[in-house]
Amino acid sequence: MNNTFTSLLHRSDGPLTCELLREPGNFGLGQVPVQMKPDATTDMVCGYCSTGCSLRIHRRDGAATSLTPNTEYPVNLGMACPKGWEALTVLDSPDRATTPLLRDETGRRVPVDWDRAMQAFTERFKTIQAEHGQHSVAFLGTGQIATEEMAFLGALTKFGMGLLHGDGNTRQCMATSVVAYKQAFGFDAPPYTYSDFEESDVIVLIGSNLCITHPIMWERVMRxxxxxxxxxxxxxLTETGVNATQHVALSPKSDLTLLYGIARILIENGWIDTDYITAHTNGFDEFAEYVIQFTDDCVTAETGLLRSQIHRLAATIHHGKRVSFWWTMGVNQSHQGVRTAQAIINLALMTGNMGRPGTGANSITGQCNAMGSRLFSNTTSLLGGHDFTNAQHREKIAGILGIDPELVPRRNSLPYHKIMEGILSGRIRGLWVVCTNPAHSWINQSQCRDILERLDFLVVQDMYANTETAQMADLILPAAGWGEKEGTFVNSERRIAVIRKVAQAPGLVLSDFNIFKLVAHYWGCADMFEHWQSPQDVFQLLKKCSAGQPCDFTGVEDYEFLNLHGGVQWPCRDATAADLQERRLFEDGRYYHSDGRARFVFEDPRPLTERPNDNFPFILLTGRGTASQWHTQTRTRNSAVLRKLYPKDIFVEINPGDARQLQIGPDDKAVVESQRGRVLARAVLTHAVQPGQVFIPMHYQAANQLTDAVFDPHSGQPSYKACAVRIARN
Ligand code: SF4
Incomplete structure (x- = not known):
């Protein structure tokens, strides 16, 4: 063992021993756990997207050598996308952070041991708290680490370190759906199961390029x-649009008006399920009255669609016996995302397309464990989907964890963009960023970097020391990745499944779980977490936190149980029910509001905050580029195979008619400018984008130099998808 680490383990001023860091199957150092046979296979879910495919890892002499998709798993049925196939490769990359790095007085970042790193962490953050108040330190988490880890981070920071403000990068992708579901259904509850893709006779995809973003779900559609x-x-005209039977190419961000117009047509024609509405919903009469104003003229003017297209879509929904509605970031990342998502929910409710095979108002999640984060990260909700502002909920969770209820905050955290504002105003001076990369992914990059530079102390905990955010950090804590630790993820269809340690993390790298243990020890609150010895311990605690909630999974015994059953969708209150491989919500028509009814929620559409104008006459759309790229590319760029499958440099899609007018030819360098930034990109001429619109994939850091910091007023989710730009040949 490394000498530095050995000395750390034998510090004389505290009980920091091997035992502190030891977890069965999750050492973060040393060898692959002894209970695993050296030559065997291990099944675990993928660590990229929310589909949650199971991958079978093959090991020889204790080392993971290759993988194949699991043919027996109910999610992916033997399939995987390129990212999944390359999941092991990216662990072994030269730019891994292998030791803590601390910025010295000259501004250089120098390697230090964990003892020095933890001393700096606690001294600097405690000093900031002493000088600027308890809440002047905040954290930003992620949907990419295990549920047990994000629960540990949320509990450690809020109960142990006394922080109030902490949010996750799930704010960037799923906050809109969370709020939409809570208000409409009474709980954050995506109702579907993947077999619904195969059971529908009408599949309506809104703001979702499923082919690219969730390729295995698209394969389920193809089956x-x-x-x-x-x-x-x-x-x-996305890859999914090309394969559709109807492509409804509406004007950007006119979807709310379109959906209200469709609702009006359905109601006028009597194409609604009155029995279902009467038995299971509230607020329909007010909604029916409200949508009368969304006439054909109003909708065609706003959306740019033909009257025939709008009526064809309404008739298609009417003629379907099992209609499923699906949405992703095209809806969520909007200045009016929550109401748009609820307009989709309204269509499903009024046509009775809920709770039956092949139906549902279904938000598709982005990250591998965004669903775990939504309910168990202790950020927007108290552990288990509870409410920080509810005294009974605080008592319940404190009782389960064995802590003083007074340690549980009575207030909700600021959302991500308000934390950024807090840094800008000087109220927040210290930030701990765990497994996310805001200096690339946050909206309006120039402003974001300016904000992060104002921090007195920035800690980044990540697999890589060279992410855009890590490069700005004062302290880097090197973390293990998927495949180097254990825990559970929850996928888009609410399926809880296991990840395992099958590879040795490099250097001094520790699992996020172990890093949180170290922080608890150095901060002086380790006693509070004496029952949090291993991810499996925390899993048992989280089960108790879920008891009585819609997400109750008390029927799941342990990790082995999950593996045995091919993952388990919540709710699962009874172990004997776990055999059910596909489970959808609301089959009995009862929702989670106290009266058991769903709500119709609606509101006037809001104008785009930045419309095209004489100076900036185009609308910029952003989105995923290929199935081989993941978010800010910190991992996918480390696979030689994946790199061959996507363009290395940023490009901009332009309609050929616009390009002709601007004298921009194929592969010319084009300058794309918004009020906030200027980007040089290779021109790709394609009819996939409409005249007056351009598209840039989100994976390139420069894309967010253009985007505008606009947020949904209900969810605080950034609106990445539409801002005004101009474009010219370079
Ligand atoms: S579809 Fe998602 S979960 Fe499945 S292999 Fe690809 S990245 Fe992994």
Missing amino acids: NPHSPEIVVVDPR
């Missing part, structure tokens, strides 16, 4: 034996 009508509502 649908009912020759389904596939409707894609998207301004761009």
Whole structure:
């Protein structure tokens, strides 16, 4: 063992021993756990997207050598996308952070041992708290680490370190759906199961390029034996749009008006399920009255669609016997995302397309464990989908954890963008960023970097020391990645499944779980977490936190149980029910509001904050580029195979008619400018984008130099998808 680490383990001023860091199957140092046979296979879910495919890892002499998709798993049925196939490769990359790095007085970052790193962490953050108040330190978490780890981070910071403000990068992708579901259903509860893709006769995809973003879900659509009508509502002719039976190419961000117009047509024609509405919902009469104003003229003017297109879509929904509605970031990342998501929910409720096979108002999540974060990260909700502002909930969770209820904050955290504002105003001076990369992914990059530079102390905990955010950090804590630790993820369809340690993390790298243990020890609150010895311990605590909630999974015994059953979708209150491989919500028509009814929620559409104008006449759309790229590319760029599958440099898609007018040819360098930034990009001429619109994939850091810091007023989610730009040949 490394000498530095050995000395750390034998510090004389505290009980920091090997035992502190030891977890069965999750050492973060040393060898692959002894209970695993050296030559064998291990099944675990993928660590990229929310589909949650199971991968079978093959090991020889204790080392993971290759993988194959699991043919027996109910999610992916033997399939994987390129990222999944390359999941092991990216662990072994030269730019891994292998030791803590601390910025010295000259500004250089120098390697230090964990003892020095932890002393700096606690001294600097405690000093900031002493000088600027308890809440002047905040954290930003992630949907990429295990549920047990994010619960540990949330509990450690809020109960142990006394922080109030902490949010996750899930704010960037799923906050809109969370709020939409809570208000409409009474709980954050995506109702579907993946077999619904195969059971529908009409599949309506709104703001979702499923082919690219969730390729295995798209494969499930392709297996649908009912020759389904596939409707894609998207301004761009995406890969999914090309394969649709109807592409509804509406103007950017006019979806709310379109959906209200469709509702009006359905109501006028009597194409609604009155029995379902009466038995299971509230607020329909007010909604029906409200949507009368969304006439054909109003909708065609706002959306740019033909009257025939709008009526065809309404008729398609009417004629479907099992209609499923799906949405992703095209809806969520909007200045009016929550109401748009609820307009989709309204269509499903009024047509009775809920709770039956092939139906549902279904938000598709982004990150591998965004669903775990939504309920168990202790950020927007108290552990288990509870409410920080509810005294009974605080008592319950404190009782389960064996802590004083007074340690549980009575207030909610600021959301991500308000934390950024807090840094800007000087109220927040210290920030701990765990497994996310805001200096690339946060909206309006120039402003974001300016904000991060104002911090007195920035700690980044990540697999890599060279992410855009890590490069700004004062302290880097090197963390293990997927495949180097254990825990659970929750996928888009609420399926809880296991990740395992099958590879040795390099150097001094520790699992996030062990890093949190170290922080608890150095901060002086380790006693509070004496029952949090291993991820499996925390899993048992989280089960108790979920008891009585819609997400109750008290019927799940342990990790082995999850593996045995091919993952388990919540709710699962009874172990004997775990055999059910596909489980959808609301089959009995009862929702989670106290009266058991769903709500119709609606509001006037809001104008785009930045419309095209004489100076900036184009609308910039952003989105995922290829199935081989993941978010800010910190991992996918480390696979030689994946790098061959996507363009290395930033490009901009332009309609050929616009390009002709601007005298921009294929592969010319084009300058794209917004009020906030200027980007040089290779021009790709394609009819996939409509005249007056351009598209840049989100994976390139420069994309967010252009985007505008606009947020949904209900969810605080950034609106990445539409801002005004101009474009010219370089
Ligand atoms: S679809 Fe998602 S979960 Fe499945 S292999 Fe690809 S990245 Fe992994």
